[in-house]
Amino acid sequence: MFSIAGIGFAAPWLLVALAGLPVLWLLLRAVPPAPVRRRFPGVTLLLGLADDETQTDRTPWWLLLLRMLAVASLIVGFAGPVLNSTVDDPGTGPLLVLVDGTWADAPDWNRRIERIDAALADAALAARPVALARLTEPPVGEIPFQAADALAKQLPNLTPNPWEPEPAALERWAANLTEERFDTLWVSDGLDRESRAELLRILETRGTVTVMEDDRPVFALRPATFGQDGITVSAVRSRPGDTEVMTVVAKGVDPRGVERQLASVDLEFAEAAGISEVTLSLPAELRDRISRFEIAGIRSAGAVSLTDDALRRREIALVEAGSREGPELMSPLHYLERALEPTTDMIRGALPDLLPANPDVIVLADVATVSAAERRPVLDWIERGGTLLRFAGPRLAASDVSRRERDPLLPVRLRAGGRAIGGAMSWGEPKVLRAFPPDSPFFGLSVPEDVRVSSQLLAQPGPDLAERVIASLADGTPLVTRERIGRGQVVLFHVTANAEWSTLPLSGLFVRMLERLAVSTRPSDSEPPLLRGTVWSADVALDAFGTVADASRLAGVSGDRIADGGPGPGMPPGLYSSGERRVAVNVIGADASLSEAVWPERLDVLGLDVSPETVLKGWFLALAVVLLALDVVGSLWLTGRLVPASRVTAVMLGVMLVGGVQAEARSPDEFAMQAASRVSFGYVSTGDRRVDSITRAGLKGLSDVLRNRTSVEPGDPVSVDLESDELSVFPLLYWPVTPMQKPPSDAAYDRLNRFLRGGGMIVFDTLDADIAGYGQISPNGRRLRELTLPLDIPPLELLPSDHVLTRAFYLLQDFPGRHSGREVWVEAAPTDARKIDGMPFRNLNDNVTPVLIGGNDWASAWAVDEAGNEMFPVGRGMAGERQRELARRFGVNLVMNVLTGNYKSDQVHVPALLDRLGQ
């Protein structure tokens, strides 16, 4: 693209037209402004008068300059100027856009997409075929080169993967590249990998390689570990540089099940340190709820670390039967305590005291009987997911629990006594353990040779015994049995928890068996033996941006795969579960570190910053229009036409510039505050200036009357624009109906309906009672029907003689205005309103009528001018003055009715009213 001073031009040849400007200058200079043609009878007196000077038959230089500038900006505008146009050499031949597509890309993914988009746009201009590939998912087979603009459409679908490229897959792909020649644009995520160098070498044999890389460091969060003094959170960064403080937040569900931030801690990278560590100490209850840690503000799977059982400290209740004498090593719980201590919280006590703490596991070591009162709560607790772990012992052997019938708190029926093997008084050798069967939770654990069982409790054989045995001795007798109850389980070790009956508690197998039973939790580093032979399914999966993605359709993953290391294709980072256990697969391992990618000197490494192309065409054309507008004004001024047109100009300027200011001058709030500061009556402006001024004067007159006679002291009447003004501040809206009135918009009708429902009153005055009535429909009446059609108006009736309006302040039976028509319509009384004998009016405790419709032109009767004089005559002579007085009284009644509601409708006032009525 042709460019001058950073501004490129889409159609540079148009700029040649600029050369024609001087010619234009000469042309314009010679042509004076066109004269005004004016009809003027006095022209005869002008004949023979010569002009003093002849200067203006040439266009003045400033007008010329204005026009030249306008034309120049038109030319430049149509030449398509573009600021920051990319002026790179586009190159030729196929282009491969290679994206790392890892989690480290995610924080800046949009910028990468923009950059790729820009590259595709350039390629499209140069008609280069382009292919797009992610290293985390290298294409299979040939590189699919296609048209750049087609590819650009698919670009929004491109997402990074939450894992690292697999070196093996990359090697395979690079080795099988069939294309001979292509250039490569490598959009790197900025992290160093061993596989990069080899791939770069292969790509460079095919064509030039350009690298694009972000200059921001990559941050990642390592899995949190549980230490003695709390949870240790550590983060790494790719570029050790200045001191930097990141915030790590811990998220989890609160007691109401809503995920929220549970804790946050600042993590400070020291200068030139690539790793930073901070310890977070939290109450156990809070800590158990943490489901993930995140570096705040970084959208990347690497900045998210899911927590699994490793962090979860199970609460284990240890129950021991009765008092015990003897050394500590002989305690039934000693070995359990040792095994569980590093990873669990233990509580001790009696069973009834422990249950309310809702422990994860209750260990009953050689406790034979559970009292009947405790049995039910314990069973409920198991059904809710508790694990009851029982160990045999002398007491259990001696009791008759679960002999005849299976005790619900034991997995199997037991034989009385138990057996001792390999003792001094017995035959045979102590037994070893049989390898674990595949359906056992212990499958995959290796059985040490030196574990010997010398005594055990025997299970009563039965049809269901086999499925309950999860570990057995070499002779097939059960060692561990399990029964599932509800969501929980009861597990019985048929040996003691101490080394009295077997050496099992002394071996490492004991700990692992406890882990497999989810009694204890696994230490943070996953041990392959623990995972071997299991299948895990994803509960929670993360995408590269660190957000939770749908995990339901992911296939199961073998434990070996999890044990092998980080996530990869088919195994996104997430939380995987197998049975009771949960394992978190995080992008960043516990000992991972990040380092910056180093590229050879010979490569171009570009930043990601795309200075966006700004198309200046519109600006130039707008400038030309403005200049031409100025030219119009200047020409008018020059020809003397500006002066008579000044009014028009002012109006136009007003419309163009002051339109916004005007709207501002009467902002809704200000209007509402002004109207609401006092009681003020609104009137709908009809657009007929005369009617509006009469209405205004009428309401002014009514306000004066109210101020003189009542305690209502209204402010000035306010003209209401139904389209924009707040209506709720008016108790009363006076709406004169003229035949030429425009109906309000739908939105305005909405507001009117809201006003009516909110207790407002609209007085419709058709101003035509002198000509309408007796079945005559005037144009005003017809207009009224059209105007009120969308309004939410209840059924109406002629104002009954006992309506509250007849006695709200004055006792009235006529409601004349300037005309004395009889017909005034109000909301109809309820049909069940009955007149009680002796009462002058019915009991109509209903609402204030939302509308009042009449045609008596009340406003004219009320209207007073500035000096307070009546503006219009009413009737004739004294009778007319009486009519005016009645009109005012009607106005007072109307306002009183609006302001006090049907207060005067209350029967309390009956005696006083009867007195005044003289009845």
Add this chain to the structure above:
Amino acid sequence: MNARVGLREQAEDLAARLPDLLAEAEHLARTLLLGSHGRRRSGVGDEFWQYRPARAGDEARLVDWRRSARSDVHFVREKEWQAAQSVLIWIDRSRSMEFSSDRDRPTKCDRARLLGLAVSALLIRAGERVALADLGTPPRSSRLQLMSMAEHLSAEGSGVDYGIPEIKVLPPHARALFISDFMGDPEPLREQLARAADRNVRGALLQVLDPVEEVFPYDGRTVFRSMGGTVTHETLKAGDLRERYVDRLSARKAQLEATAEAAGWLYSCHRTSGTAQSALLWIYSALERRR
């Protein structure tokens, strides 16, 4: 069909305008309360002039018996001589009179017609005989005359750019009223006035001007055209001409006044921005002047 509709519309339009003009003129005339003018000498009339002793030759029926009964001689009641005056009115209805500088302001022609009809109504009420000079009808003192004048004035103008006073019948000793803007050639006017002076016709010249014509508020490059388009003048800087135009206009006024003076006429200038009433008052007093 269309032509007929057009004709009817025009006719209705005309019929609607005629009473308007007349009513407005009469309304204007009614604002002036003037007495009937006597001749200050005895003669035929309705008003009492004097009692004089009866002389020989007086008919017996002329004797005022009621006055005579109070003395020994017979008295004759003489009445003031009231002679009706003929007034000829010329209203310039050329194109130049159709000018108005503002939509709300009446054209000069409107104002001239209104003044002419109003003064006619006044004169007819006072018993004078009135005629339009260019109509050629003899002066009459009747409401019918007023109607026909109104009709004639409502019709289209002459179509020429600048009007020339056109007097078809000029009875001696009559009065005349010329209403125009006198923007055209002043020579025919002078001739007419000379002719009128010869026949002892006195009268008044009322120059009706639009305020714009006095102020000349134009500026810039302008081509001025007369209303009929026959005369044009182009200027590059209209503002520079203002002073010279105003000078010329006042010279024209002075010339008119001198011409009127020479013929024993009166001259006044009226602006359409002013009220018609003052002009009417001037016209009436000018025609009243000097028995």
